[in-house]
Amino acid sequence: MRPGGSEPRSTEETRPERVAPAEEAEARPVIESAVLRVKDLSLWYGASRALHAVSLDVAPRKITAFIGPSGCGKSTLLRCFNRLNDLIGDVRVEGSIFLEGLDIHATDVDVNMLRKRVGMVFQKSNPFPKSIYENVAYGCRIHGMSRRPDLDPIVERSLRAAALWDEVKDRLHESALGLSGGQQQRLCIARAIAVEPEVILLDEPCSALDPLSTARIEELMQDLKSDYSIVIVTHNMQQASRVSDYTAFLYMGRLVEYGETERVFINPVKKQTEDYITGRFG
Amino acid sequence: MENVHRHGDELIENIAGRVLVMGGIVEETIGRALEALVSRDSEAARAVIADDGRVDAIELEIDHLCMEALALRQPFASDLRLVTTAMKIATDLERIADLAVNLSERTIELNVEPQLKPFIDIPIMAQRAQEMVHGALDAFVRRDAKLARSLIPMDDELDRRLEQIFRELLSYMIEDPATITRAMRLIFVAKYLERIGDQATNICEQVVYMAEGRVIKHPGVLPPERGERTE
Numbered sequence: 001m002r003p004g005g006s007e008p009r010s011t012e013e014t015r016p017e018r019v020a021p022a023e024e025a026e027a028r029p030v031i032e033s034a035v036l037r038v039k040d041l042s043l044w045y046g047a048s049r050a051l052h053a054v055s056l057d058v059a060p061r062k063i064t065a066f067i068g069p070s071g072c073g074k075s076t077l078l079r080c081f082n083r084l085n086d087l088i089g090d091v092r093v094e095g096s097i098f099l100e101g102l103d104i105h106a107t108d109v110d111v112n113m114l115r116k117r118v119g120m121v122f123q124k125s126n127p128f129p130k131s132i133y134e135n136v137a138y139g140c141r142i143h144g145m146s147r148r149p150d151l152d153p154i155v156e157r158s159l160r161a162a163a164l165w166d167e168v169k170d171r172l173h174e175s176a177l178g179l180s181g182g183q184q185q186r187l188c189i190a191r192a193i194a195v196e197p198e199v200i201l202l203d204e205p206c207s208a209l210d211p212l213s214t215a216r217i218e219e220l221m222q223d224l225k226s227d228y229s230i231v232i233v234t235h236n237m238q239q240a241s242r243v244s245d246y247t248a249f250l251y252m253g254r255l256v257e258y259g260e261t262e263r264v265f266i267n268p269v270k271k272q273t274e275d276y277i278t279g280r281f282g
Numbered sequence: 283m284e285n286v287h288r289h290g291d292e293l294i295e296n297i298a299g300r301v302l303v304m305g306g307i308v309e310e311t312i313g314r315a316l317e318a319l320v321s322r323d324s325e326a327a328r329a330v331i332a333d334d335g336r337v338d339a340i341e342l343e344i345d346h347l348c349m350e351a352l353a354l355r356q357p358f359a360s361d362l363r364l365v366t367t368a369m370k371i372a373t374d375l376e377r378i379a380d381l382a383v384n385l386s387e388r389t390i391e392l393n394v395e396p397q398l399k400p401f402i403d404i405p406i407m408a409q410r411a412q413e414m415v416h417g418a419l420d421a422f423v424r425r426d427a428k429l430a431r432s433l434i435p436m437d438d439e440l441d442r443r444l445e446q447i448f449r450e451l452l453s454y455m456i457e458d459p460a461t462i463t464r465a466m467r468l469i470f471v472a473k474y475l476e477r478i479g480d481q482a483t484n485i486c487e488q489v490v491y492m493a494e495g496r497v498i499k500h501p502g503v504l505p506p507e508r509g510e511r512t513e
Contacts, residue, residue, distance in 0.1 A: 238356055267363075
């Protein structure tokens with residue numbers, strides 16, 4: 001409410017307007033020292049092109065969400081970050097991805113080392129049919145660690161970091177398959193962080209979980225972001241808006257809009273983004 | 283891009299529709315209050331006061347619909363801006379109706395004494411205020427930021443006319459202290475109409491925000507960054 005009319009209001013012409021983000025070209029976020037830098041990335045599955053010259057920077061120690069309708073390329077893009085697409089035959093990639101300056105497609109890159117630095121958690125929790133302890137220790141064993149005195153603290157630290165320790169500390173050597181869905185998913189997160197990655201990729205990590213388990217994972221993500229850079233693919237727009245700092249909207253293999261989450265959800269620049277997040281298509 | 287019917291559409295459209303209905307009632311209330319003043323009809327002025335409950339009820343209804351949309355639909359982007367804007371516009375409209383009630387209270391008091399002077403500027407102010415409210419709601423329903431912006435300078439005219447009325451009535455009061463009661467009441471009336479212009483300006487600013495996502499109120503003051511506190 002304004003004070004009364006003794007002073008005339010300034011007119012439209014004299015009003016200095018805040019430059020809304022909507023005015024800025026692309027309204028892209030300014031990200032300093034990006035942990036992942038994607039440049040003109042295109043990807044083909046056989047003859048069909050799944051990504052069209054995508055460029056974006058992933059901010060360190062933040063949560064970045066990829067949203068978009070099914071088939072938009074968001075999971076494909078995520079799987080590029082640890083070269084998981086290499087496992088699928090007939091995939092061709094153009095453009096580049098740098099992990100802290102390292103070209104991940106360079107011939108001398110050890111893919112196993114890359115996947116240690118860029119961990120992944122999938123939609124369906126996939127614990128190994130082993131004990132809880134062995135699930136978490138698995139990655140460390142692969143990387144050459146085998147002594148219990150070395151592994152014990154890592155297992156505890158990882159389970160604590162994944163907010164699972166208190167629930168499983170008395171049954172570490174029981175089968176992981178006996179855990180609930182939400183616990184299994186947190187176990188997979190513990191397994192991912194046991195090898196101390198820099199980036200954690202989450203592909204629809206909550207889509208099979210109930211709201212309470214989802215809330216625990218979301219809370220966990222907030223705790224983890226002080227140590228890790230997180231990229232999450234989600235169909236759930238409320239989730240993207242709740243948890244992420246940056247949001248990228250992909251449509252038909254193209255990056256349509258990328259910005260600070262708050263801006264993207266309150267004031268998207270592109271009509272396609274607007275239509276998708278308001279539920280007008282998709 | 284394929285367009286599909288959305289479950290939330292009707293609720294959002296309904297909110298906009300109810301804001302329009304409320305605006306229509308408020309606009310009409312300003313007209314009735316002015317008519318009662320000019321025709322010195324205390325009965326009509328009392329009716330304006332009695333009918334204020336209609337506006338209050340529709341304000342509560344709009345608040346409720348907006349809360350429902352926020353809680354159950356979790357709207358984003360332009361839908362979100364429409365819902366938050368509708369809540370603020372409903373508050374502004376309710377204030378405008380209250381000002382029309384205040385005006386009618388002064389009418390009843392003025393009618394106890396003979397008319398001080400013919401009405402010249404006050405009806406013009408009321409007409410401008412009505413036009414601003416009408417235009418602001420038009421802009422709201424059409425999501426037309428250009429129209430909303432074009433209405434804002436009209437507020438300056440209301441400010442100028444208030445000043446003019448004040449000076450004129452001041453001279454009456456200096457000349458003859460017996461006119462002070464009536465002159466003061468007329469100054470209040472003009473002040474109410476000027477306030478309606480301010481409220482209509484608020485609505486226009488909200489419409490610009492809704493349509494473009496730009497904040498034009500409080501020029502020079504930037505909204506805080508995410509997570510930042512102003513104090």
